[in-house]
Amino acid sequence: MPREVRERQMMDAAVATFGQRGYRAASMDEIAELAGVSKPLVYLYLNSKEDLFTACIRREADALLAAVRAGVVEPDLAPDEQLWAGLTAFFAHTADNPDAWSVLHRQARTHGESFAAEVGAMRGELVDLVTGLLRDAGRASPASPDLGDRDVVGVAQALVGAAEALAGWANETPGVSAKEAASTLMNFAWTGLGRLLEGERWSAAVPGGRLS
Structure with missing residues (x-):
């Protein structure tokens, strides 16, 4: 062989x-x-058990990133459609590979700094990908304010974190499809992002919370 x-x-x-x-x-x-x-x-x-585990993390991280990138390769899609496609690909891959997702999401994060760093590198690439989509969304919106880098990266970090948590829930809940999970996150995140792009902000100092 x-x-x-x-x-x-x-x-x-x-x-x-x-x-x-x-x-x-x-x-x-x-x-x-x-x-x-x-x-x-x-x-x-x-080699060793540690080397084997590291190799597993790297292989499965590469596979997950490849699946998400494949979901957003259509350049003619609007930013929200690309994000929807990427999220659907993410949830489909994690559902189809539950052991791999357990390795990445649970095991690697809790068994040593070197393992966590491998997953952190994957997460950084996901955040970069989402950040690019959010910047494209801002440029595509004529009413969009000039969002700062910290705004965009912060939203991207929150979105990736929410996707990771939602994947864990979806994999443990019978009957939740990849499209349902992606729709849940789009309804939660994209609606709020749309208001952000229109110039609205939430503030605790303002009655009612929002500024426009």
Whole structure:
């Protein structure tokens, strides 16, 4: 069997084991058994348990980013349609790969700074992608005020964080589709963004909250 095929089998088994058992509880014996190979072969191909977990994080982060980017490749779509397509792709990928999402969203964040940094790099790329879409939305709106970088990046950070939390809920709630999850977030975020682009602001110092 070609090395790349054998290695992919081991990585698939590792993602399933780490995702379902957790990093600490998962053993190299379990991973080897699930992959149908000997434990020494796993060490030969993928070194230590830490190296194997890092490789799993990187592979699944790349796959998730590729899925989201593929959802927003249509240049003729309006910014809100691109964001909708990207969110739908995000929720579809996390639903179709629950073990991978567990590795990225739960395990990697809680088992060491180096693992968390790998996920942080992925999250940064997602934020950059959303930031670009929000800037495009501002330029496309004739009534839009000049939004500062901190406004745009802050909204992008909030949107990505909300998507991560919503994916966890959607994966644990029977019957929630990727489109339903994307619609929930669009209804929550894009409506508020539309008001922001029209120049409205919320302020605790103003009766009723909003400025226009």
